[in-house]
Amino acid sequence: MTGASDLTSGGRKAPEFMQDGDGHRARIGLIFMASSVVMEAEMWAMAPQGVSVHTTRIKLPKVTVEGIQAMMDAPELEQAARLLASAPLDVLCFGGTSASFLHGTAYDKALIARMKDWAPGLAINTASTASLAGLAAVGAGPVVLATPYVDEVHARAIRFLEENGHKVLASDNLRIDEDQALAEVPLEKVFDMVCEMDHPEAEAVFISCTNFRTAGVIDALEKELGKPVVSAVQSSFWHALRLAGVEDDCPGYGQLFRQPLPGAVA
CATH class of the missing domain: 3.40.50.1860 (Rossmann fold)
Incomplete structure (x- = not known):
């Protein structure tokens, strides 16, 4: 016998839908380098059901101090943050480790402060802070x-x-x-x-x-x-999940995912 919960409002048997990557539990925005391919793929590989990743890209001329600095000084960084903030996200992640530790801890904290100005209301992290x-x-x-x-x-x-x-x-x-x-x-x-x-x-x-x-x-x-x-990728994703209130383990991707967010760092 078909139960009431198995029926649609029209009296039909409720269909079974495939997972579609909908971020009904958490939507994570990612600022990533235009020439890069790893971080998005690894985030999706680790993502629990109901968590989605949404990316805007910026150009990295070269993986040197000079090239990284040029990327961080370009107006595209602010544009990327503001573009992502126009979507209904929970967290905005800056996905550059060397770019956020380039000038030390104070620089990383200043970057987060700038991103909060550009994307008000969103939880913010960087790869360095998350690490x-x-x-x-x-x-x-x-x-x-x-x-x-x-x-x-x-x-x-x-x-x-x-x-x-x-x-x-x-x-x-x-x-x-x-x-x-x-x-x-x-x-x-x-x-x-x-x-x-x-x-x-x-x-x-x-x-x-x-x-x-x-x-x-x-x-x-x-x-x-x-x-x-x-x-850097694993911790950025773990940190973003915890900021969004998602406490899931992601089996196979390290014991870090069995840990809560340290209150002193969040």
Whole structure:
């Protein structure tokens, strides 16, 4: 016998619909680099049912200090934030790690303040702020650091982590300065890179860069190394979910997703 809840208002049997990516639980806006492809794909791969991702892009001339600075100084950054803020979003994420840690913690905080002016009413995060929150959530002190950056940008990543209490015990970088080349690094190389540089006293691994594939390798690394792995994309998405009030675990993408948002960082 068909129950009343199985019938439409017209008396027909209620149809079964396919999932369509609707963000009825949370809609996350993302400002991302025009030449990049990784972060959106990894966010969708990790996304719980009912969470959607909506992107506007800005141009990154080159993955160097000068190229990143040119992107951050261009008017397109404000335009992107205002465009995204016209949609019914819950969170606005700036998806550039090196771009938000480029000049240290104060610069990252100033960027968030600017984004709040451009997108009033939305919760705001950056990849750098989210990375620190992720490391705090897993209880990390000293870390090892893997990046694909050129030496100067890599050095600034170390400085950013250490000025926020995370001594970098070991690190490695691939010295890539072309954005599209970042996304071409295979997961096998990321896995080997991290395993080879791990330090026994490091309490977590941090993998920086939002156009560097990481989501698919996190679970394998945690099993191999026996410690939490936090990446820029993974932590940005976790942080955005928590800001939106979504507390889901995302199985297979790291123990970070089993952690609440640290109140001191939110």
